[in-house]
Amino acid sequence: MDATHEVFNQPELLVNYNLFEGNRGLRDALKFNAPGLDTAELARLGAQLGTADMQAHARLANVHLPVLHTHDRFGRRIDQVEFHPSYHALMSASVGAGLHGTPWANHESTSPHVLRAAGFMLFTELEPSSLCPVSMTYAATPALRANPAIHADWAPKLTSRHYDPVLKTWRDKPGVTMGMGMTEKQGGSDVRANTTRAVPMGADAWGQRFAVTGHKWFFSAPMCDAFLILAQTQAGLSCLFLPRVLPDGTLNAIYIQRLKDKLGNKANASSEVEFSGASAWLVGEDGRGVPQILAMGTMTRLDCALGTSGLMRQSLSLALNHTAQRQAFGKRLIQQPLMRNVLADLAIESEAACALSIRLARCFDHPEDAHEQALSRLLTPVAKFWICKRGSAFAQEAMECLGGNGYVEEGGEGVMARIYREMPVNSIWEGAGNIMALDLLRALRKPDAVAALAQELRAAQGAHPALDRLAAVLPVRLEEMASELQARRLAQDVALALQAALLCQGASRAVADAFCDSRLAGHWGQTFGTLPSRTDFDGIIDRAMPRQASQVQ
Template identity: 55%
Template sequence: MDIAEHATALHATHKVLNQPPPLVNYNVFTQDVTLAECVRREGADWAETRLTDLGAVVGSEEVIGWGQEANAFGPVLRTHDRYGQRIDEVTFHPSWHALLQMAVQHGAHALSWQHEQPQGNHVARAATFYLCTQAEAGHGCPISMTHAAYPVLRVYPETTAPWLPLLTTNTYDPGLRPPQEKQGLLCGMGMTEKQGGSDVRANTTRARPVAGYHGEPAYVLTGHKWFCSAPMCDLFLVLAQAPGGLTCFLMPRILPDGTRNNFFLQRLKDKLGNRSNASSEVEFVDAWAVRLGKEGRGVRTIIEMVNCTRLDCVLGTAALMRQGVAQAIHHAAYREAFGRRLLEQPLMRNVLADLAIESDAATILAFRLARACDRSHSDGHESFIQRLGTAIAKYWVTKRGPQLAAEALECLGGNGYVEESGMPRIYREMPVNSVWEGSGNVICLDVLRSMGKDPQTLDTFLAEIARGHGADQRLDRASARFQQDIVRMAAEEREWQARRLVERMALLWQGTLLVQHAHPAVADAFCASRLAEESGHAFGTLPTGIDVDPILARARPTI
């Protein structure tokens, strides 16, 4: 035996067996039965071809690699250039830019506002965002904020005209340059401060009106922001204290004359997840901005933006749920233990089916909200559903996300705990959607406030869940108990019980949507495990008698 043969023999200690093939080069849209049904049902069937094309891109080995690289090689802050001049720039791995180009090219940032069709534009955009998130979630931050900022900015065209048209082009044009030199813009935001967090009325950043400087109504802002997301965006929505109170402003990174604004990056956040995306602390020193809306009405000005970003929290979580379930079922379909494939073993089937049900419920609820966005301006019921329903879904779906991710990860065993599997990234990403745009308590109090201000809000919700009446006795009983409890509760008890109330509302609504639209096996399993008086708490506690085969068949991706 020569030296080469001897070396080969030394290293040939085993063959790699009993491992699933990588889940790559599959169509993330067409392999998701529930998503495709939602798109058709909620009025965006015209977008199926473009979503099919995007699904093939997102599921490709190349794009999956972009997601891994963008997180392995995170953003780097450069405060100064080599000569000592302040530049305040963030550099990214090329994969980050490739992901953003993919998302912008397919309209994930603007399809709702491009009005390509008479109906379903929000639904088509929601599906686009849902697919892009499964490639990599962090790049969805500037995409989501750009999408959410547009309906605020278009209300003030006389002020935002230099920037507005460039926010809806399908061209990704990175780099800090004057807007007139760019083919597309992205928008970030700076709302929260160290001392206030969700309580933005505690902000201390000050805005001073100035005259004759690049246009009106102009101000200069001085202060800090504890979280300024996506600092390499071209524009930012910012809250600051004007003489008349908390006010909303639009702040560009590059001023109309081509000079840089006084927008200084202090550091990038070292975050649990969302690592591909740069979140920063920023200082303003007489930074120029234009006012949006009246002084003192900052929160009211940005309220539509809040609804849009909260919906994206739901969509983003639902997308990550779907990817976690797809990975878990794919693994179980190939992996053998104790003489059988995992997918054939009763207890694992219980776990996987339970995860698939949760994923379906989150997705169907998210797209019901997208339909409400499409119709809210012409339908009173849909308008109430958009406002109240988005908060309900945001609370519950984002709370369930981390639990599902942990269980899906466990389905892969030790392999799932390894970074290369992609499951740790999904797990780390989940909590951000619960924290972003209002943590759990803030959201639940918003729900109570909405119901307290206008009795029609609760009536609209009850009318929504009445659509499932008679389809399942467990749903009917749970609905009746909720209506009795909500009526008898005093205001003080409602606040104490706010999380429980919103959880019950979410489960009732998901159950109502599932009995109307989901596969009968999914609806039955949901009502049996989430609405029955005796049900388990962990995933994998479905009761006996559930028809698991169609649930798993619908959820399993194929390559």
């Protein structure tokens, strides 16, 4: 049969490249926040994540979704989730890179949280949903210190770089992961409305043991080896450690009702579960579960900001790769003036998100520093709110750069559709926008938060007139403690001021000036692609290219 046409003017896929070496914004953020950081491990990870094999695993893990098996063929209850082998390959890679536990493993780096944050961001570019148990393990491990016996037994396995998917006792596994179960049908973010009950059953080597009866509306990821949950004891809402397999080798009474059919985050199994006298052990003070959960939430919210930043970077890379090769109206798309405006606008948004996320991670590397801890209380809700809010609009604009190719599911550019479905999750999970804005108001009740922000902004004083104007009025607004009605606007302005200050200190002049001119000085429209004509489009786009071979000559 004769061919009807020749296929041409279709771009080569973005594959077999180094995600870290091509990310100038991330590398500069690391230099600013962790001078002298050894990035050799990140370079190796970036090369691994850019390979065709790893991209295939990411695709297959999202095509072949998790399957729940409540019973075996003989009718015995098993409550197990079956994953495609590619999911396990992804888990092996992320755990092998230490993304679940580097800061808790006596790592030789002086900036282990920053190092881990950069790796987490890079892995998100490849596949984000498999990182759910990785993120929860990162957040849950230090919480176990509140039960020294459990921490002594589990911490070495939780920081191990060996991934073992088999359901068996922690003693028999080279490495383990942890999940969380907090929300219930009637409460959602209002965990104080939880009805799950925990009845004391005596004490053993792990401390006070409870029998837990109730449910969890979101239980991620159900094949983890253990979970931290909230349940009502006689003293009030408490944090409990709930293993999947009990010390005697029997399955705990955790019954998976169904898996959630989500918009995105497909490779990850989120579930609804019921407990029927499940065994759990107290972690921390009885009746003080909420403060413990808030401490863990600070870390998972960091990961939400990191994850969205990584997704922004990947969608930008795909847009740049496509437009650098695709021709229309006599020249490549990336040479078209209006497209250059869109790409440059996306590039500065992506770099600003990266800069703010890595700055937040730096706070975790200095737990004894009063300034860093005050800034952490302020930055966590601000970064989670603003970066995650920007994600969906960013992905839609990047998808439009690819036209119809970006909207389809198949092929390498089908990654864009997966990114778009994934974007809303980080804004919703671990506290939606209103929760974050209200958390900011709570953080401002401590005077050291206002002082910490002022100190951060002073470091960039004189870099841009628009930033100086905002920095002069922002601390006053913070001290006045804006009402709840204005909390979102306040979170937005704090985020923009900090992003501008960071870019002025750590990014290129072209990126910093364009960000301040557009986001702060008002020379910007209400959509991407409205940067002022004086913008250094060449400098911004060249800096953002994911690999040298794709740059415009």
